[in-house]
Amino acid sequence: MTLSLRYAARSDVGLVRSANEDSGFAGRRLLAVADGMGGHAAGELASSTAIATLAELDSEDLGPEELLTELQQAIEVSAERIAQFIEADPSRAGMGTTLTAILWGDGRIAIVHVGDSRAYLLRDGELQQITTDHTYVQSLIDAGRITPEEARRHPKRNLLLRAIDGSGLPEGDPSLRQAQSGDRYLLCTDGLSGVVPDDAIARVLLEVPDPTAAVSMLVELALEAGAPDNVTAVVADVLDADTEEVAREASLMSAVVVGAAGEPRNRAALPGLQFPDDATPLGDGADAILPGGPAVAGGLATRTRGTLGTDPSGEADDGAVGEGSGAHPAPVPTLAPDGLGAPPTPPGFVRRHAPWLAAGALLVVGLLVGTLGFLWWLSSQWFVGSQTGYVAVFQGVPQSLAGLPLSRTTSQTALPLAVLPYYDQQQVERTIDASTEAEAQRIVTDLEAKAAACAAEPPPLGCPTPIGGSTGSGTAPSTASPTASPSASPSPVP
Numbered sequence: 001m002t003l004s005l006r007y008a009a010r011s012d013v014g015l016v017r018s019a020n021e022d023s024g025f026a027g028r029r030l031l032a033v034a035d036g037m038g039g040h041a042a043g044e045l046a047s048s049t050a051i052a053t054l055a056e057l058d059s060e061d062l063g064p065e066e067l068l069t070e071l072q073q074a075i076e077v078s079a080e081r082i083a084q085f086i087e088a089d090p091s092r093a094g095m096g097t098t099l100t101a102i103l104w105g106d107g108r109i110a111i112v113h114v115g116d117s118r119a120y121l122l123r124d125g126e127l128q129q130i131t132t133d134h135t136y137v138q139s140l141i142d143a144g145r146i147t148p149e150e151a152r153r154h155p156k157r158n159l160l161l162r163a164i165d166g167s168g169l170p171e172g173d174p175s176l177r178q179a180q181s182g183d184r185y186l187l188c189t190d191g192l193s194g195v196v197p198d199d200a201i202a203r204v205l206l207e208v209p210d211p212t213a214a215v216s217m218l219v220e221l222a223l224e225a226g227a228p229d230n231v232t233a234v235v236a237d238v239l240d241a242d243t244e245e246v247a248r249e250a251s252l253m254s255a256v257v258v259g260a261a262g263e264p265r266n267r268a269a270l271p272g273l274q275f276p277d278d279a280t281p282l283g284d285g286a287d288a289i290l291p292g293g294p295a296v297a298g299g300l301a302t303r304t305r306g307t308l309g310t311d312p313s314g315e316a317d318d319g320a321v322g323e324g325s326g327a328h329p330a331p332v333p334t335l336a337p338d339g340l341g342a343p344p345t346p347p348g349f350v351r352r353h354a355p356w357l358a359a360g361a362l363l364v365v366g367l368l369v370g371t372l373g374f375l376w377w378l379s380s381q382w383f384v385g386s387q388t389g390y391v392a393v394f395q396g397v398p399q400s401l402a403g404l405p406l407s408r409t410t411s412q413t414a415l416p417l418a419v420l421p422y423y424d425q426q427q428v429e430r431t432i433d434a435s436t437e438a439e440a441q442r443i444v445t446d447l448e449a450k451a452a453a454c455a456a457e458p459p460p461l462g463c464p465t466p467i468g469g470s471t472g473s474g475t476a477p478s479t480a481s482p483t484a485s486p487s488a489s490p491s492p493v494p
Contacts, residue, residue, distance in 0.1 A: 011259030014227035042095030067110030083166030096165030
C-alpha cells in the first residue's frame with residue numbers, strides 16, 4: 001500500500017502578543033512547528049531558522065534508516081546557524097526555539113522533539129501525545145510531585161529545560177514509527193496545548209474531517225480561551241494513495257509555511273538561508289497578491305496578508321491556512337481598479353480585536369443613547385429665574401456642565417425683580433421650578449399680581465419701600481427678610 005499525506009497549517013499571533021514568534025511548515029514529507037523565544041525580534045528569527053533548515057528535507061527522498069539521522073543533523077545545523085547569528089549580533093543572545101518535527105519516508109515516520117511544542121497521534125479514535133515536554137513542570141509530573149492538571153496552573157509551567165539556542169548541540173528525543181492509513185497527526189505550539197484541554201483537541205480531530213477546517217477550529221478554540229501566546233497548528237492525515245483520486249491530489253500538493261518563517265521581514269533578516277518557495281517575499285505590510293503562495297486548492301497558490309503574517313504595523317497577523325489537496329480556495333482581497341486602493345481590513349485583525357471592537361461599539365452606543373436621553377430630559381425641565389434684573393422663564397436646569405449652561409431663556413418679562421416682595425425676590429433669585437412651560441407662565445402671572453399689590457398705598461407688609469415715599473406702618477427695611485402678610489398671595493415653593 002502506498003501512503004501519502006494531506007495537510008493544513010495555521011498560525012495566529014494570539015490576543016496578547018504583538019508579534020508572532022511561532023513558525024510552522026507542512027509539506028509532502030515534512031511537518032514541523034517551532035516556538036521562538038528571545039528579545040530584540042530574535043524569537044522570530046530563531047524559529048524561522050529552524051523551519052528553513054528543516055524544510056530542506058522536504059524535497060529529499062529518504063529511506064527509513066536515514067530519516068532520524070537527517071532530522072538530527074538538521075537540528076544540529078539549526079543550532080549552529082543560530083549560534084552564528086548571535087556571534088554576529090550579541091544583542092540577540094538568548095534567542096532560541098523549540099522544535100517538533102515529523103519526517104515521512106516509505107511508510108514510516110521519524111520524530112524529533114526539543115522543548116514544549118507537541119506532537120499528537122489520533123489512531124482508531126484515540127488521541128495520544130507522542131512527545132514529552134522538556135519543561136520543569138513535566139519533570140515534576142514525572143517525579144509524581146504534581147498532576148498534569150496542576151501543571152497547567154503552575155507558575156513555572158513555561159520554564160524550558162531544552163531548546164535550540166546555539167549554546168551547544170541540542171538533545172532531541174528521536175523516535176521512529178510505522179504509519180497507517182487513517183492516522184491523523186497534530187503538531188502544535190504551547191499556545192494551543194497550553195490553553196485548550198486535550199479532550200477538546202481530540203473532539204475537533206475526531207469530528208472535523210477536513211484538515212483545513214480542523215486547524216482553523218483548533219486555533220479558534222485557543223483564541224476563545226484568551227490566546228495569551230502565539231498559536232500554531234499543523235494537521236496531517238495519512239491516506240491510501242493507491243486510489244486514483246488521492247494519487248492525483250498528492251501530485252498537486254505544495255508546501256505551506258506559516259507564522260514568522262513566512263514573513264518577508266524575517267526572511268530578509270536571514271539572507272543566508274534558503275526558504276521554501278511557497279511564497280514570494282514582499283516588503284513588510286505588502287498587500288499585493290502574488291502567485292507562488294501556499295497551495296489551498298488543487299495546487300493553485302493564493303495568498304493574503306494573513307498568509308504573510310503581517311499587518312500594516314509590521315506586527316504578525318494570521319498565518320496561512322493551506323492544504324495539499326481537497327481544500328477550497330481562501331478568499332482573496334481585491335485591490336481598487338487602479339491597483340493603488342487600500343484592501344479591506346484583514347479578517348484576522350477583526351477577529352483578534354473583536355472583543356475590543358465590540359466593547360468600543362457598545363460604549364459608543366451607550367454614550368449616544370445616554371446623551372440623547374439626557375437632552376430629552378433637559379428639554380422637559382423649566383424654571384423661573386432672574387436675568388439682568390428682570391423675571392424670566394428658562395428651559396433646562398439652573399446648572400452648568402464643564403462651563404456650559406444647561407438652560408436657555410425662552411422669555412424675559414418686563415417685570416423688574418426689585419418691585420416684588422422681598423420673599424419672592426429671594427425665591428426668583430434661587431429659581432422656582434416648574435414642571436411645564438405653562439406652569440412657569442402661571443408663576444410669572446402670580447408674581448405680576450404680587451408686584452401690583454406692592455404698588456398699592458400703603459404697600460402690604462414685605463413689599464419694598466417705594467423710592468421717595470413713606471415706609472408705611474410696619475414695613476421692614478430693605479435689608480430685612482420679612483414674612484409676607486396674610487392677605488398676600490402665597491409664593492410658589494420650589
